[in-house]
Amino acid sequence: MQRFQVHFASLVKGIFIVVLILAASSVAGQTRAQLRQQAEARLKTMTPEEIEQKLKEFGITREEAVRRAQQLNISLEDYLTRVPAPESEPQAGTSDSALSTVQPPPSERTTAAPPKPLVIPGLSDRHGADSLQPFGYSLFQLPASAFEPVLNLASPPSYVLGPGDELVVTVWGETKLNYQLQINREGNVIVPDVGPVSASGSTIEEFEKRLLRRMGAIYSGLDSRFGQPNTFLDVSLGKLRTLQVFVLGEVAKPGGYAISSFSTAFHALYLAGGPTVDGTLRSVQVVRKGANLPPIDVYDYVIRGDNSKDVRLQDGDIVFVKPAGRRVALAGSVVRPAIYELNVSETLGDLITLAGGLRFDAYFDRVHIERVIPFEQRSKQTKDVLELDLRFTSLEDLRNSRERLEDGDVVTIFRISDFVQNRVSITGNVNKPGRFALRAGMRVRDVILEADSLKRNTFAERGTLFRLLPNLRRAIHAFNPRLALAGDPQHNLLLENEDSLVIYEESRFFPQHSVSIDGAVRNPGVYPRSEKMTVADLVVLAGGLTEGASRKGWEISRIDTTHLGNYSTVHVIDVTEDYWTSADGQAFELQDFDFVFVPSDPRFTSNKLVKVTGYVMNPGVYAIRYEGERLAEVIKRAGGLRPGAYLAASRLTRKANSTGTIPIDFNQALTDPYSRDNILLNEGDSIHIALFDDVVYVKGEVLAPSAVLFKSGQNVDYYIRQAGGLTQDADEDRIIAFLPSGKKWEPGWFFIADPELPPGSSITVPKRVEKEDKTLPLVRDLVTIIASLAAITVATVQITK
Secondary structure (H helix, E strand, O other): OHHHHHHHHHHHHHHHHHHOOOOHHHOOOOOHHHHHHHHHHHHOOOOHHHHHHHHHHOOOOHHHHHHHHHOOOOOHHHHHHOOOOOOOOOOOOOOHHHHOOOOOOHHHOOOOOOOOOOOOOOOOOOOOOOOOOEOOHHHHHOOHHHHOOOOOOOOOOOOOOOOOOEEEEEEEEOOOEEEEEEOOOOOEEEEOOOEEEEOOOOOHHHHHHHHHHHHHOOOHHHOHHHOOOOEEEEEEEOOOOEEEEEEEEOEOOOEEEEEEOOOEHHHHHHHOOOEOOOEOOOOEEEEEOOEEOOOEOHHHHHHHOOOOOOOEOOOOOEEEEOEOOEEEEEEEOEOOOEEEEEOOOOOHHHHHHHOOOEOOOEEEEEEEEEEEOOHHHHHHOOOOEEEEEEEOOOHHHHHOOOOOOOOOOEEEEEEOOOOOOOEEEEEEOEOOOEEEEOOOOOEHHHHHHHOOOEOOOEEEEEEEEEEEOOOOOEEEEEEOHHHHHOOOOOOOOEOOOOOEEEEEEHHHOOOOOEEEEEEOEOOOEEEEOOOOOEHHHHHHHOOOEOOOEOOOOEEEEEEOOOOOOOOEEEEEEOOOOOHHHOHHHHHOEOOOOOEEEEOEOOOOOOOOEEEEEEOEOOOEEEEOOOOOOEHHHHHHHOOOEOOOEEEEEEEEEEOHHHOEEEOOOHHHHHHOOOOOOOOEOOOOOEEEEEEOOOEEEEEEOEOOOEEEEOOOOOOHHHHHHHOOOEOOOEOHHHOEEEOOOOOEOOHHHHHHHOOOOOOOOEEEEOEOOOOOOOHHHHHHHHHHHHHHHHHHHHHHHHHHO
């Protein structure tokens, strides 16, 4: 029975790591699906910090917990890394269970909203400081779990034992012992066979020496006085005790907190949400047994990474955050513009150091301060705000400034001017455009040569120099690049700072016009006209003539500007087979905007093919022999019909213009060559001679849409009955039937010639479409209008009496 209890407790502990706080009694007899459902329901109600705390209580690592959770198909890592929902202030009378925020599962999580900007009244709404945030407070907006103490490290030598700590005592050698002992409220450890040993207030090293003396009197192998010891003792720290501390003052969540004995004042601040915007970061006080310990400066930790003044807390300690002291806003060209809290002795130079120093583009000659005059000085001033300018001769002078700043000062470090002292630029048609340093006596020719000279297609007779005037407007000076390169002083102008030169392409002054060609050429289109370009040259550029091009009647249309109303004149030429050497084609020189049209030879044509498939003797693809060849002739060329061919269901499909199936009577077309069903064939037509189909197809709103066997002498009603009859949604008035050839069945005409529905036909029963009855609303609206008119009439009569 005892072995069963141990096994069951181990099983419960393993599942408990995933279910976290389910009772052990609820685990027994449940399926894995039930366990998974209960575990996820509980995990959704817990924060990542609470889950981590549970894992620590059970002494299991995070990796082991994740592995065991995977056995139940639970992604514990998602719950450990999710962003908690924002906390709201609890209302009076709200129970603890109602305060637990239910988190959505990881698949339903949304991105956390960015933290709201912190506002410092009197500073955040001032010009220059309106975009600044108080420095250091954003550190406490991170989750508190990010700053929890690490518990799996070796115990620090300075760690002081206290009630609640667990000690692991191990003896090995000739004697083997292992104890897990807890320090009781009296500060003692009860060691078997030894008795109580004082531990509270001692370090581990001090306790180990004390315990060694006590146990050496019982186990002689531990005592080195009797020779070389053969038994050894080791004391280590097991579970840590929990401390009760209080975080008070200007913090986000003041109150008492249960923390690990490894925790420091920083950890307690994180748990309490950090100081509020009204709390100090420069002098956090730890009160221990009524006495104040040295104050903690959070700036040392944030700016310098120095936590040497952090205090390891003891049970009953109070971490107190008093209101913030003197605050100054620093804006402009510094590394960390922000609102800083200054100690009593800190000055302007210290403020710049806190901000990380000046940026490379800072203007240190003048620092501007906007100051709200202190209370005691306002009686001497007519206004309450004062503007100050501080002058400095060097950067070191500014960094070492001992200028005292007042509470609420807004300090601005300006940027240097971005006006360049020695720059000229050149753009346009040069080989290496860009910016260049202006040297004394530099001229246009020097800049052009610095830019690797002019490109080959440069218009060398005109360039432009833009000069920046003192009022920041631009003046234009024209020059001749060719003469400037030759050293002509009239065009090789002396350059000044911020001058900009532009060199132009020749096409800007002599635009290149085009000619176009269309008709029987491979690549019709628009082409640039070259000098002495002929018609033959243009045809060659257009890819040459197509197979059907005519050599006669080529037209060249030329713009006619001689008389108003004339558009163009047309020149007609003939060429030989070797048009590229033809005298006419070579001799006719083109002009700008000429249009050349090469006609096609009307006698040239390509094969026009039709496809014959199905029950003919020789199915295949056949070429139309001449314009006007008809259906019956092509069927005859295909060897005629095979036995079993069913003309009533044969089809002719036309590809041209996406026409589709053309319903014709093949029997009439083949027996009467002059019938209108003996249709003229077009390129791409497809003829299919069908095999006899001994069924009639019924589809749509019938109980059993199917193919019904043909029965001689029967009409539509018979085949609908064979398909199970009409459904309730069938529209009996719109039943439609199609003959095998694709023609619509016309009953009135059909019963005169043949009362039966031929095999291969199809019947479609459509669905009834209910139309909205608008009669009642129309009558209601009409009655309302008539009643209104009657009321108006009565009122009019009463008024006119």
